Amino acid sequence: MTLNTDWAVRWIKGSAAVVSEHRVELITLDREIGDGDHGENLDRGFSAVLPKLDDLPTDASPGDALKLVATTLISTVGGAAGPLYGTAYLKAAGAVAGQAELDGAALVAMLTAARDGIVLRGKAEAGDKTMVDAWTPAVDAAAKGLAAGLDEAAILDAAASAAEAGARATEPLVARKGRASYLGERAIGHRDPGAQSSALLLRVAADAAAGA
Amino acid sequence: MTGVSGKVGLVFVSHSAKxxxxxxxxxxxxxxxxxxxxxxxxxxxxxxxxxxxVAAAIAAVDSGVGVVVLCDLGSAILTAETAKDFLDDAVRERVVIVDAPLVEGAVAAAVEAEGGGDMAAVVSAARSAIGAFATEDKTSLDGGAAGPPEGYSRSVTIVNRDGLHARPAAEFVKLANTLDAPVTVNGKDARSLLGIMSMGLVKGSTVELVTPSVDGQPAVDSLAELIESGFGES
Known part of the structure; x- marks a missing residue:
């Protein structure tokens, strides 16, 4: 099966639900090494997306839905996650603009564009203890999955698993970007909240495809 | 168009509204x-x-000449960059985000913009805040002890009550900007507001105004006279 707008909407609704469910966990992670607002900010952002989904035209593409998420997060999140995720969704939307259904190649292009958007905006590299540490392994796993002939749901599953491993792997790192970079070695032992939320969102994308 | 016609506008982005x-x-x-x-x-x-x-603030100060945006911590810069990305191409080209100490950069940029400085000058003034205070000790120890023999120098004592605080320093820098000759004040550029302010010159301090060529004598003299005038303060 290919991924259509129904999938994108399920992913977005699921993202709102999972962010709300993990709100306290993300706040706690962020309080340990940041300013403690990541869970609350993302929850506010995705909550603001939900009512707008009803206004999507019936012929909207997956890219249109992702663009709606981008502009809403940018306007409502308030912390660094707003511009970072906003840019990710915006670039993702651009990569698949006009396509009614996404095949594996489009999916990999979309994930790559999202990751590149985060890198462009935050200027972080792999190993800086940021979202990039979840996204880069996810993109690599997706590309590998595509090359191995996996279907879209399996590609997303591989990407989500790699993102989860990447998020866990931020724990021993010293942060080189963001508020946590002020903490130096005190950030060691704490998982990066942005990497964690990235992994959660990618898992929802996989679940939305598997349930289709 | 909004803002002040012909002048660069400034936007201050902070996590705190206050x-x-x-x-x-x-x-x-x-x-x-x-x-x-x-x-x-x-x-x-x-x-x-x-x-x-941020988007509304940029629109509010944009007179068409340019807008300089100064930001505090990390996400302020990310938000400002994102807002810039969403502008029309023509507007985006005249918006510059400067990553500099917010308070010092804002004051330096504002003084430059007020004096009619163009985008490059205002951006440069804001950037002058980077490290403006880092060499303070060194300068006060050995700054401008003796002028170059072939130039011209003059010692002046600060007479106004509060010394070269922000307003007099701004007045001094504005005058220095109108003069052709390069002049240093205890080794710091007379055109650098932050350089001047960072010396913390109080009433009774002596400053050495130096210019590398005798052609700069009128410039040094007019700056010296401004200091001796007390900037209109008692």
């Missing part, structure tokens, strides 16, 4: 005729930065 508004208040003391806009806090008044507030 900080951004306070900066407008502070900078307006020295730049009453410049468009200054605060973009602090989130839409609901919390701590954070707002894309919409």
């Amino acid at each position: 900080i951004a508004e306070g900066l407008v208040e502070l900078a307006a003391q020295m730049a009453a005729g410049t468009a200054l806009a605060a973009a602090g806090g989130t839409d609901d008044g919390g701590v954070g930065t707002s894309f919409d507030r």
